[in-house]
Amino acid sequence: MTKLDDALKLAVAAKEAELVQLCQDLIQIPTLNPPGLKYFEICEFLAARLRDKGFVVDLIRAEGAPADSDQYPRWNMVARREGTRTGDCVHFNSHHDVVEVGHGWTTDPFGGALKDGRVYGRGACDMKGGLASSVIAAEAFLETCPDFAGAIEISATADEESGGYGGVAYLAERGYFDPDRVQHVIIPEPLNKDRICLGHRGVWWAEIETKGRIAHGSMPFLGDSAIRHMGAVLEEMERYLYPLLASKHTDMPVVPEGAKQSTLNINSIHGGEAEQGEDYTGLPAPCVADRCRIIIDRRFLIEEDIDQVKAEITSMLERVKAERPKFEYELRDLFEVHPTMTDENAPVVRTVQAAIEKVLSRQAEFVVSPGTYDQKHIDRIGRLKNCIAYGPGILDLAHQPDEWVGVQDMVDAAQVMALTLAELLA
Numbered sequence: 001m002t003k004l005d006d007a008l009k010l011a012v013a014a015k016e017a018e019l020v021q022l023c024q025d026l027i028q029i030p031t032l033n034p035p036g037l038k039y040f041e042i043c044e045f046l047a048a049r050l051r052d053k054g055f056v057v058d059l060i061r062a063e064g065a066p067a068d069s070d071q072y073p074r075w076n077m078v079a080r081r082e083g084t085r086t087g088d089c090v091h092f093n094s095h096h097d098v099v100e101v102g103h104g105w106t107t108d109p110f111g112g113a114l115k116d117g118r119v120y121g122r123g124a125c126d127m128k129g130g131l132a133s134s135v136i137a138a139e140a141f142l143e144t145c146p147d148f149a150g151a152i153e154i155s156a157t158a159d160e161e162s163g164g165y166g167g168v169a170y171l172a173e174r175g176y177f178d179p180d181r182v183q184h185v186i187i188p189e190p191l192n193k194d195r196i197c198l199g200h201r202g203v204w205w206a207e208i209e210t211k212g213r214i215a216h217g218s219m220p221f222l223g224d225s226a227i228r229h230m231g232a233v234l235e236e237m238e239r240y241l242y243p244l245l246a247s248k249h250t251d252m253p254v255v256p257e258g259a260k261q262s263t264l265n266i267n268s269i270h271g272g273e274a275e276q277g278e279d280y281t282g283l284p285a286p287c288v289a290d291r292c293r294i295i296i297d298r299r300f301l302i303e304e305d306i307d308q309v310k311a312e313i314t315s316m317l318e319r320v321k322a323e324r325p326k327f328e329y330e331l332r333d334l335f336e337v338h339p340t341m342t343d344e345n346a347p348v349v350r351t352v353q354a355a356i357e358k359v360l361s362r363q364a365e366f367v368v369s370p371g372t373y374d375q376k377h378i379d380r381i382g383r384l385k386n387c388i389a390y391g392p393g394i395l396d397l398a399h400q401p402d403e404w405v406g407v408q409d410m411v412d413a414a415q416v417m418a419l420t421l422a423e424l425l426a
């Protein structure tokens with residue numbers, strides 16, 4: 001620990017009440033996605049605070065992005081504070097949107113109640129606690145170290161929970177994450193205060209449709225059931241595909257343990273007549289199903305190639321076809337994201353690792369996320385490789401009822417962030 005490190009730790013600790021207040025203020029702006037509520041309000045709230053601290057603020061609406069409309073505009077905020085000398089830029093990127101509330105809450109999801117050292121509310125851990133920590137870290141750093149090199153950026157971006165296309169992707173396409181503008185990116189997602197998340201697995205979503213022929217349900221032999229064809233597909237998955245996926249292991253440090261292999265979820269299945277609304281009181285009609293659809297969610301490893309991932313499904317469908325004379329199918333691509341993993345020796349990784357050891361007196365753990373987050377856009381569109389996720393909060397609490405973030409965790413993570421700024425910019 002240097003003298004500066006000690007001063008920064010004290011400066012952050014002295015702001016504990018302010019950090020709690022900021023986290024509560026952010027929770028009290030209900031930025032629900034969907035539909036995308038109060039995005040402008042939260043951006044403007046942060047902009048006002050950061051302008052006071054000498055940041056230059058851009059408010060950017062992602063016009064034309066998916067879900068952007070005059071009723072629900074996709075607003076983003078990027079704040080930049082220049083140092084007194086040239087140097088690197090450190091960027092903290094948080095998404096400001098939160099997912100739906102759901103059932104089972106015992107506290108007001110938008111109240112931000114403080115109880116027994118925890119702040120409660122939707123988005124407390126994912127990720128308004130992390131956003132608040134990064135703001136307080138930057139403010140403590142600026143007060144302690146006004147003469148610094150380079151620049152600090154803080155962004156609050158839209159729609160991470162629905163893919164980030166009206167948020168980080170939109171900004172990355174407009175140069176906000178170009179390596180000549182930003183050199184280090186920290187995303188304060190709730191990965192626990194002693195863990196550094198290097199990246200994530202890949203995703204491929206697709207729809208498989210089997211075809212049949214409609215007929216009267218009392219004479220199914222006159223038709224051809226698309227549901228029975230899909231049954232054969234599911235059987236082939238159980239017999240061949242799941243064992244194959246379970247045999248593929250990654251060297252990426254993915255958590256939890258079960259996600260260290262390739263996985264496949266069937267998100268939905270639908271066959272035959274459309275389901276009626278709950279208010280419909282009649283009986284269904286007797287028909288042979290002429291189509292059946294499933295949506296698959298395949299998560300793949302950095303060692304796998306996406307073409308090979310797709311070819312596995314195609315060859316499985318072709319095997320079913322070879323065994324069933326009337327089998328016809330369609331396979332439609334819906335969405336894909338490539339896996340990404342930052343090198344353990346990248347400067348931002350090494351710096352945050354050292355800061356964790358100084359603040360928490362324990363070794364940092366490297367992890368990789370089973371699902372994707374905005375790092376995908378910073379990597380693929382921004383072409384910036386020096387990026388990690390690091391922030392307070394327990395990942396398992398994200399999207400749950402009675403979501404909370406620990407006050408001490410926020411303080412510790414803010415100290416780690418402040419020490420990181422000092423190492424990279426002071």
Ligand SMILES: [Zn+2]
Nearest residue numbers: 126127160189
């Ligand atoms: Zn999140």
